[in-house]
Amino acid sequence: MINISIIQGRLVSEPVLQNKDDINYCQFTVACQRDRNREVADFIDCVAFGTIADNLSKYIHKGDKLTVCGSLETSIYKDDKNNTSRKSYSLKCEKIYYPEKQFKIDDYSDIDIPTGE
Numbered sequence: 782m783i784n785i786s787i788i789q790g791r792l793v794s795e796p797v798l799q800n801k802d803d804i805n806y807c808q809f810t811v812a813c814q815r816d817r818n819r820e821v822a823d824f825i826d827c828v829a830f831g832t833i834a835d836n837l838s839k840y841i842h843k844g845d846k847l848t849v850c851g852s853l854e855t856s857i858y859k860d861d862k863n864n865t866s867r868k869s870y871s872l873k874c875e876k877i878y879y880p881e882k883q884f885k886i887d888d889y890s891d892i893d894i895p896t897g898e
Contacts, residue, residue, distance in 0.1 A: 784852040788813050788825050792845050798838035807834035829874040848878040
């Protein structure tokens, strides 16, 4: 089975590095314009782990343009208020391309930020 998603848009807010059980992670949202109606945007929740999360929190900021590659994951949780089951979706990041600065962030290499000099 194939589960590959690629989105491009702008970071909605500053990414915040978090840690749970000695694993760094960063949850963030990307605003993506729709192809058929450019006046409407979808807000896609994403999560990055490890090196990707570390570098994202250091080098990427609110409003920056991103291309995110990863897999779509579903979580099911219980809404205690209404006693119903809910689903949430997020894009688990495997690579993040930052086209305005011409570099990518992934687990396999340290990033080399061009200085423009």
